[in-house]
Amino acid sequence: MGNRFEFTVVLPPDENIFAEHVIDLAVAEVSRIERLLTTYDEKSQTNQVNNAAGEHAVAVDHEVFKLIERSLRISILTQGAFDISYGSLDKKLWNFDKTMTSLPDPETARKVVRLINFRNIILDAENTTVMLKEKGMRIGFGGIGKGYAAERAKKVMQDAGIKNGIVNAAGDLTTWGFQPDGKPWTIGIAHPDASHQPFSVLEISNAAVATSGNYEKFVMIGGKKYSHTIDPKTGLPVSGIKSVTIVSTNAEIADAMATPIMVMGIKVGLDLINQMSQIACIIIDDHDRLYTSKNIKLT
DSSP: OSEEEEEEEEEGGGGHHHHHHHHHHHHHHHHHHHHHHHHHHHTOOOOOHTTTTTTOOOOOHHHHHHHHHHHHHHHHHHTTTSSSGGGGGGGGOOOOOOOSOOOOOOHHHHHHHHHHHOGGGHHHHHHHEEEETTTOOOOTTTHHHHHHHHHHHHHHHHHHTOOOEEEETTTTTEESSSTTTSSSEEEEETTTTTTEEEEEEEESSSSSEEEEEESSEEEETTTEEEOOBBOOOSBBOSSSSSEEEEEEEEEHHHHHHHHHHOOOOHHHHHHHTSSSEEEEEEEEEEOOOOEETOOOOOO
């Protein structure tokens, strides 16, 4: 899926062959999901929907339909800060490399994002079809696909009998059970200025963690840091936050909520998280100040 997945299972040493078999099942499941959701294969269901934009509806698997349906619910919850129709974005304006020395003017940015509108994704539950209302619209699952794949891989391994493990999808991970010593899993929150070092540590079990940050891809313009995260309403990069970490019971939700909280900002983002159950948030701003939702304890 363009990301490194790591699978961890806890079993006795004499069950190594079984452990490898179960991990092979998880790898196969992630590969299956990739074939459904990728935009790099013209035959994928995602591209079939994109290619028919503005013309006709496309029948998709029930699994893909339900993922889109859940995505639209998150779009409503975040007032459009999460939007899978971001695939319509013209990335030529935001290359985030050394050649980028200025932001697009606001008018140009607004024109480019005009096709980003989750309300123009039309679902027909009876026929499990998806239609993009405007020609040129495109959907993509970069903001939720890793988390969904991680949860699916976890389920495959649990169904095979694995009671303790981790699926790590490039830093977005889901855990269940415990370490071999019976203790919860210890998860490090990456330091936004040194991603290989932990900023803080969480002890979790049967929980998922996802982080979105500006520390890997950004530009400095006029002495201000702009991340590669684009606000779908303005078409301009967000600023002010280095990283957002979401802790939830489900990796799909954690993955999908991390980026929109960056877009919404500290106050609005935390207000939203504090109104939700079974979800917590850690925010680090551009000045290394730490903000957390009410229901989280860091060590």
